[in-house]
Amino acid sequence: MSVSPNPDRALQARIGPGALVAVCGPSGAGKDSLLRRVQERNNDAAWIVFPRRTVTRLVSDFEEHDTATPEEFDRTLASGGFAFWWDAHGLKYGLAASIDEDIRAGRCVMCNVSRTVIPGLRHKYSHVVAVLVTAPQDVLQARLAARGRATDGDLSQRMARSAKVSDNLDVDLVIENTGSIDDGARQLLDALESRLTSTLKI
Known part of the structure; x- marks a missing residue:
C-alpha cells in the first residue's frame, strides 16, 4: 500500500468517519470462524459490514472467499477494484473498493487481513482497530494438520511463519x-463497543 510522505496531507486524506476492524493472526488461529460467529450475531445490524475477500485460490470449507485467477485479480487491481490487497504464500488477497464507501458512510467494516498491511491501513483510514487472534503452537499445528489443504504448503514452514506473527506487531486487542467461538466473539464485540461507541452509531 502506498503512503503519502506528508503526514499532514495523509491525515487529511484518511477515510472516515467509520472504522476498519483488521483481524489478523497465524494460520489455524480461527480468524474466519470467529468472524463468522460475530456476523451471525449481527446479521441485522446496519452499522457493521463483513466483506468477502477475493483470493487466487479455490474456495474451501475452512475459508469463505471469492475466487479469481491471477489474471482476473490483476485486472481488478488495475481498474481500481480493490481498496487494498496483499500477497502471501504465493497467493493474492484483495478487499473490494466498496468498503471505502461503507467507511465513509460511518459503518464498521470487519475483515481478515495480513498483519503486513496494518501499518498502511492506519495511514489510509481514520479509525483502525487491529485485532490479533492467536492460539498456542500445539493448537495451531493440530488445526492446520486437520485441514490437509495442499495449497497451504509445508506444515513445518507454516508453523515457523506462525511463530513470528506477533513479532513487532502493533495491535489494539489480542x-x-x-x-x-462464542467466548471469542463476545470478547471482540465488547472491545469494539467500548472503542467505537463514540465513533459509530452502535
Missing part, C-alpha cells in the same frame, strides 16, 4: 482463541 484474543487467544482457545475457548468457545
